[in-house]
Amino acid sequence: MKLPESFYEAVKEYQIGPGDILAGAVADFDREYRFADTVVALTRDKLLIAAYPYREKQEYKLGGYGGIAPDMTLAGKPALAIYPLEKVESLKVLRQIGTGVLMGEIEGTERFLCQFSNTKQGYFHKLEEILRKVKAGEDIQEKDLDVEHNRKACPKCGMLYPDQERQICPKCMDKRSILLRVMSYFKPYKLQLALMVLCYLGTVALNLAWPYLSGTALYDKVLSKDEDFVAFLGLPAGSFLAALTMLVIAMIVAKGIGQLFGILQGVMTAKVAPRVVGTIKSQVFDSMGRLSISFFTKRQTGGLMTRVCDDAGEISNFFIDGIPYFFINSLTLVVTVIIMFALNPLLALSSVILMPLLVVMSYRMLPHLWHFYGKRHRANRRLNSQVNENLTGARVVKAFGREEQEIRRFGRNNGKVRDSEMDLARYDNRFYALYYSVEDTVSFLVWAVGGAIMISGFSRSAGETISLGMLLTFSGYVGQMKGPLEFMSRIVRWYTNCMNSAQRIFEIIDATPEIREAKDPYRPGALKGEIELKNVTFGYEPHKPILKEISFHVNSGEVFGIVGRSGSGKSTLVNLISRLYDPEEGEVLVDGINVKQYGFRELRRNVAMVSQETYIFMGTVAENIAYARPDATRKEILSAAIQASAHDFICKMPEGYDTMLGSSGRSLSGGEKQRISIARAILADPKILILDEATSAVDTETELAIQQSLERLEKGRTVISIAHRLSTLRNAKRLIVLDEGRITESGTHEELMEKKGTYYKLNELQTKALAMRGLE
Amino acid sequence: MQEERLDLLNLREFDEEAYKKESEELLEMRMLTAETATFARTEGGFLSLKVGDKEYKRVRVYLTFPLTNPEEYISIREATEKAKEIGMVESLSVLPANQQEMLREQIRLRYFMPEIRKVMELKEEYGYAYWYVETTYGVCRFTTHMSNDAVVTLGESRLLVTDIDGNRYEIPDFYALTVQERKRLDLFL
Numbered sequence: 001m002k003l004p005e006s007f008y009e010a011v012k013e014y015q016i017g018p019g020d021i022l023a024g025a026v027a028d029f030d031r032e033y034r035f036a037d038t039v040v041a042l043t044r045d046k047l048l049i050a051a052y053p054y055r056e057k058q059e060y061k062l063g064g065y066g067g068i069a070p071d072m073t074l075a076g077k078p079a080l081a082i083y084p085l086e087k088v089e090s091l092k093v094l095r096q097i098g099t100g101v102l103m104g105e106i107e108g109t110e111r112f113l114c115q116f117s118n119t120k121q122g123y124f125h126k127l128e129e130i131l132r133k134v135k136a137g138e139d140i141q142e143k144d145l146d147v148e149h150n151r152k153a154c155p156k157c158g159m160l161y162p163d164q165e166r167q168i169c170p171k172c173m174d175k176r177s178i179l180l181r182v183m184s185y186f187k188p189y190k191l192q193l194a195l196m197v198l199c200y201l202g203t204v205a206l207n208l209a210w211p212y213l214s215g216t217a218l219y220d221k222v223l224s225k226d227e228d229f230v231a232f233l234g235l236p237a238g239s240f241l242a243a244l245t246m247l248v249i250a251m252i253v254a255k256g257i258g259q260l261f262g263i264l265q266g267v268m269t270a271k272v273a274p275r276v277v278g279t280i281k282s283q284v285f286d287s288m289g290r291l292s293i294s295f296f297t298k299r300q301t302g303g304l305m306t307r308v309c310d311d312a313g314e315i316s317n318f319f320i321d322g323i324p325y326f327f328i329n330s331l332t333l334v335v336t337v338i339i340m341f342a343l344n345p346l347l348a349l350s351s352v353i354l355m356p357l358l359v360v361m362s363y364r365m366l367p368h369l370w371h372f373y374g375k376r377h378r379a380n381r382r383l384n385s386q387v388n389e390n391l392t393g394a395r396v397v398k399a400f401g402r403e404e405q406e407i408r409r410f411g412r413n414n415g416k417v418r419d420s421e422m423d424l425a426r427y428d429n430r431f432y433a434l435y436y437s438v439e440d441t442v443s444f445l446v447w448a449v450g451g452a453i454m455i456s457g458f459s460r461s462a463g464e465t466i467s468l469g470m471l472l473t474f475s476g477y478v479g480q481m482k483g484p485l486e487f488m489s490r491i492v493r494w495y496t497n498c499m500n501s502a503q504r505i506f507e508i509i510d511a512t513p514e515i516r517e518a519k520d521p522y523r524p525g526a527l528k529g530e531i532e533l534k535n536v537t538f539g540y541e542p543h544k545p546i547l548k549e550i551s552f553h554v555n556s557g558e559v560f561g562i563v564g565r566s567g568s569g570k571s572t573l574v575n576l577i578s579r580l581y582d583p584e585e586g587e588v589l590v591d592g593i594n595v596k597q598y599g600f601r602e603l604r605r606n607v608a609m610v611s612q613e614t615y616i617f618m619g620t621v622a623e624n625i626a627y628a629r630p631d632a633t634r635k636e637i638l639s640a641a642i643q644a645s646a647h648d649f650i651c652k653m654p655e656g657y658d659t660m661l662g663s664s665g666r667s668l669s670g671g672e673k674q675r676i677s678i679a680r681a682i683l684a685d686p687k688i689l690i691l692d693e694a695t696s697a698v699d700t701e702t703e704l705a706i707q708q709s710l711e712r713l714e715k716g717r718t719v720i721s722i723a724h725r726l727s728t729l730r731n732a733k734r735l736i737v738l739d740e741g742r743i744t745e746s747g748t749h750e751e752l753m754e755k756k757g758t759y760y761k762l763n764e765l766q767t768k769a770l771a772m773r774g775l776e
Numbered sequence: 777m778q779e780e781r782l783d784l785l786n787l788r789e790f791d792e793e794a795y796k797k798e799s800e801e802l803l804e805m806r807m808l809t810a811e812t813a814t815f816a817r818t819e820g821g822f823l824s825l826k827v828g829d830k831e832y833k834r835v836r837v838y839l840t841f842p843l844t845n846p847e848e849y850i851s852i853r854e855a856t857e858k859a860k861e862i863g864m865v866e867s868l869s870v871l872p873a874n875q876q877e878m879l880r881e882q883i884r885l886r887y888f889m890p891e892i893r894k895v896m897e898l899k900e901e902y903g904y905a906y907w908y909v910e911t912t913y914g915v916c917r918f919t920t921h922m923s924n925d926a927v928v929t930l931g932e933s934r935l936l937v938t939d940i941d942g943n944r945y946e947i948p949d950f951y952a953l954t955v956q957e958r959k960r961l962d963l964f965l
Contacts, residue, residue: 060916112821118942
């Protein structure tokens, strides 16, 4: 472990060299909570603490910038404290909310040694452990010193991947590659895209021709009876009416072709966009299926999917509308300006002179406008969620008689929506009024300059007067520039939005699951169902273990009970058996083989879980029961339902087993859902059955019935049963009691009763409660 | 099996009184006052507590309303893994001034949260947001996830920011920031 140079300097005079230091960590706060460094280091026989003075204007790096920079320049000389290790009993990290404190037990006194941000927490935990090992005389191995335990770092810049599920360094990410990657989704549609480009080009050409046709050609050539023009059209001299007819026909044809291009392009868009969106979405969903549970628990799953769906649309829109229009609009702008200058430089100059102002204005003012849009969106969302809350919680609102209060709350939220709406309208008006007045000024300027030239009969360009048609043509061109200009002011934001959407999507597509199937997985035909846990330690977050050094063994075909109060880690424990998570330390063995070596399919087909969280999918009752085995016959489904005591209530429903469940279908009570999930497990016919409070939501009578069916189900399987009610566990041959993530008691029912510990107490309480009720 | 069960109804060995007392204690709200409790600073820099004739070598101080009411209803807990509650201090003001200070020190320690005064830079890149801010404790950089829970709105305009390592920061009043800064934060709202 590398520590700052100045620290090595400071300890040199105590005959401590860099080689003597076993481990070290740098704390980043002083006791006044200012950013100041304290180095804590261990040698074989000493604890060194070097507190550096606080320096102002130092830039500090917290979340995501972990690690000890060896070149960290520490100002000043540190205040050094050295404790001989025989006086230091232990080090302990005391977790606070946003910080940690290192406490040392030194000569029987608990001492506050230093405090640090959560970023440094891991280093101090290591220090704590290393001291324990040194004290116990254990060897210190390379892996003990490795704080970035199992965590991978970016090969380019060395920064730890902030998210281990997604090994992409956000710093070294190439933004352009996102663009290219998104483009690759459009590759299969080259032909359609080419057609679209053709349509766009045609539109540009028509757009450019239109002002000329309706201005110069109509007024200057036909209406002002230009003989050359008639001759140019190949008509007999003087036949202006014919020329007019031809011009009108040409104009109609131009419009018609324009429409045709529009339709064609619409058809192509309709062909390409939904397909690309579909491909992206299914890739995302595929990837989500692969990912381990922890990916979803870290994020809000519901929001994730809707966001992804919106994102896919956003990307496709940008590529179908954004990019082509960007080229079309740039082309239109450039060509328009060129044509204008070619026709009449002075008029052209007066029409483009104010254009930069428009660009600047929209660039500066649009963000504010978006801000107001965002505010309105938030206010609306708050209002909607309140309405939603009140509808779903109507019973509670009524029961407590809080209608008045809710109405007032609605009034407040509604007021906020109104205010934000008004703010938005106000700014919106201001912006567009200003914007359009500049635009109109441009038009007026063209008219004014053009008019002045016409009247004075002077034009610098060719010494000829400007005609009315020319003026109309110009005004047409000016009008045509408005659209592209507005577009240009939006494109930057559009582009960033699209890239962000793409990022989010690739974030999910690229995520590598934390839990991966072994390369050459073990695929046994059938399992015996023997389970063993060896020194398993696990926590959802680093340094916050939920399970601590759990070891037990369950024989094949045995019923094993787990008892413990809520939050003691029971459910977490069983999640490790079906490998929804991997333990941090220790191993989980099934039939003597680490679960990591099994193929997912083999392992999970053999492990079924009935948990306290029941989940009903959209579909019929029968489909829900046959979820794990879609090929099950009707008879098998019926038999599973009967065994789970679900048959009766299913039969009573008008559509029986064909009843639609899920979002739009019938809703079931908690007990009914639980019975369906039990039936699901019965039908799955696993070798290892995990019952996690499987009967907690049913009434006592039903529980007894289900218990009987479970007993039948338990034959020939290994069952791990978790329950609050000890009566549920009466078949368990052996039991363990979990408390704060540790096994505190284990043994058979009789042994545990003998111990007179937690189990005994629980048992007494529950039988007592029943007995008391009996007396009344 | 069934017969053994019946056996258990023999309750002689079960100390019902002790259990009742324990559960009653759990349901009781115990208030610590200047008369019943004395806090003292330990030699090692922690806080100790004497309640009646019981002495706690080191205690923890939890706030029950850390965001809205940091001076009242303060829960004092044992320094063990279970952190059992010893009692509550209804208000800091009931304690002698020097003891109030000791508790405040512990509260600051547990709920340390720099206030963000200025948001100099906020960049979003590939699912992460990189912050460059000025806090009450100095200028600092940190990274947050781009999910909604990285920045939580409390009440009207107060924001709580949590970075990827779990460090916390506070923006006391969103509307006190400049328009530019608010625009940067728009990303999260």
